[in-house]
Amino acid sequence: MAQQAIRVEVSELSKRFGAVQAVRGLSFAAEPGRVTGFLGPNGSGKTTTLSMVLGLTRPDHGTATIGGVPYAALERPALTVGSSLSADFHPAHTGRAHLDIVRRAIGVPRSAVDEKLELVGLADAADRKTGGYSLGMRQRLALAAALLGDPGVVLLDEPINGLDPEGIRWIRLLLRHLAGEGKTVLLSSHLLSEVQQTVDDVVVIRRGELAFTGTLAELQRGTGERTVLVGVARPDSGEQPELARALQAAGAQVHGARGSTMRVTGLDPAAVGLVALGAAIPLAHLSVEQSELEQSFLELVEDRGAEPPAAPATEGGAA
Numbered sequence: 273m274a275q276q277a278i279r280v281e282v283s284e285l286s287k288r289f290g291a292v293q294a295v296r297g298l299s300f301a302a303e304p305g306r307v308t309g310f311l312g313p314n315g316s317g318k319t320t321t322l323s324m325v326l327g328l329t330r331p332d333h334g335t336a337t338i339g340g341v342p343y344a345a346l347e348r349p350a351l352t353v354g355s356s357l358s359a360d361f362h363p364a365h366t367g368r369a370h371l372d373i374v375r376r377a378i379g380v381p382r383s384a385v386d387e388k389l390e391l392v393g394l395a396d397a398a399d400r401k402t403g404g405y406s407l408g409m410r411q412r413l414a415l416a417a418a419l420l421g422d423p424g425v426v427l428l429d430e431p432i433n434g435l436d437p438e439g440i441r442w443i444r445l446l447l448r449h450l451a452g453e454g455k456t457v458l459l460s461s462h463l464l465s466e467v468q469q470t471v472d473d474v475v476v477i478r479r480g481e482l483a484f485t486g487t488l489a490e491l492q493r494g495t496g497e498r499t500v501l502v503g504v505a506r507p508d509s510g511e512q513p514e515l516a517r518a519l520q521a522a523g524a525q526v527h528g529a530r531g532s533t534m535r536v537t538g539l540d541p542a543a544v545g546l547v548a549l550g551a552a553i554p555l556a557h558l559s560v561e562q563s564e565l566e567q568s569f570l571e572l573v574e575d576r577g578a579e580p581p582a583a584p585a586t587e588g589g590a591a
């Protein structure tokens with residue numbers, strides 16, 4: 273069934289809790305058919321923002337709309353927006369019982385429970401109490417609950433947290449599949465590396481304010497060329513500096529030639545491999561550094577507004 277395209281839009285949103293300005297003048301949109309990563313360090317205002325989108329927290333200023341209307345004005349909110357934000361399970365309930373309660377509340381057929389348990393890979397654990405679930409299993413159950421009503425918008429708060437590598441691969445595929453159906457998928461994370469293989473668009477916030485919004489490719493564009501990590505198989509043989517010299521002769525810049533792994537720029541991984549082959553130096557390691565995006569993310573969110581720490585008091589005045 274074709275999914276109705278529902279845009280999520282946040283405009284000039286602000287929220288203060290006492291002395292803490294949790295969100296300040298925040299504007300961004302999450303588009304149908306795309307996975308949007310909502311990124312920022314811990315405490316930067318992500319949960320508060322999602323909570324305002326879901327009508328759980330009242331903004332001081334600004335608006336959050338889903339398909340042009342606030343959450344509270346949606347005709348069938350639970351069938352329009354699925355979220356993992358308020359997912360709380362009774363530890364004595366089984367996974368199946370939890371989903372059954374949710375599906376009754378939102379008015380979807382009983383068959384949806386088994387369908388979503390299957391979808392999130394919890395069919396075998398469905399009749400176990402959620403109190404015994406691992407964090408990864410609870411994440412899967414929260415996702416199943418969010419998807420019960422087959423909503424056009426899926427809002428997930430840190431859905432990857434607690435998943436093992438297999439679980440991370442699985443959720444990537446699932447979120448991409450949901451976007452492929454035309455759904456609007458918005459997920460928060462404090463780690464760009466956790467979501468960079470999943471998201472199309474990125475919204476970065478820092479201390480409640482927008483630091484960046486655009487595509488992942490646009491975020492990447494500012495970060496320059498790739499760095500190749502390379503390590504020789506016999507680090508004590510003197511081959512590491514020898515390889516460094518060969519790479520430099522081939523036009524590369526090499527950093528850390530004395531360590532177990534060198535960082536190489538100016539050549540792609542295949543060319544680095546060929547230089548090693550040409551010098552008859554066996555390699556133990558050859559990869560592309562994944563941290564360039566993370567670096568640009570960290571630059572965006574670093575606390576530039578923070579006061580430098582006060583100098584320690586010295587006895588007896590200035591030295």
Ligand SMILES: Nc1ncnc2c1ncn2[C@@H]1O[C@H](COP(=O)(O)OP(=O)(O)OP(=O)(O)O)[C@@H](O)[C@H]1O
Nearest residue numbers: 289292294312313314315316317318319320321462
């Ligand atoms: N109900 C509340 N009362 C008081 N302060 C709050 C409340 N909710 C959030 N805050 C504060 O607002 C700021 C933003 O918190 P928020 O939970 O939105 O950030 P976050 O980016 O989701 O962080 P995390 O990933 O750690 O959950 C924090 O300083 C937090 O302590």
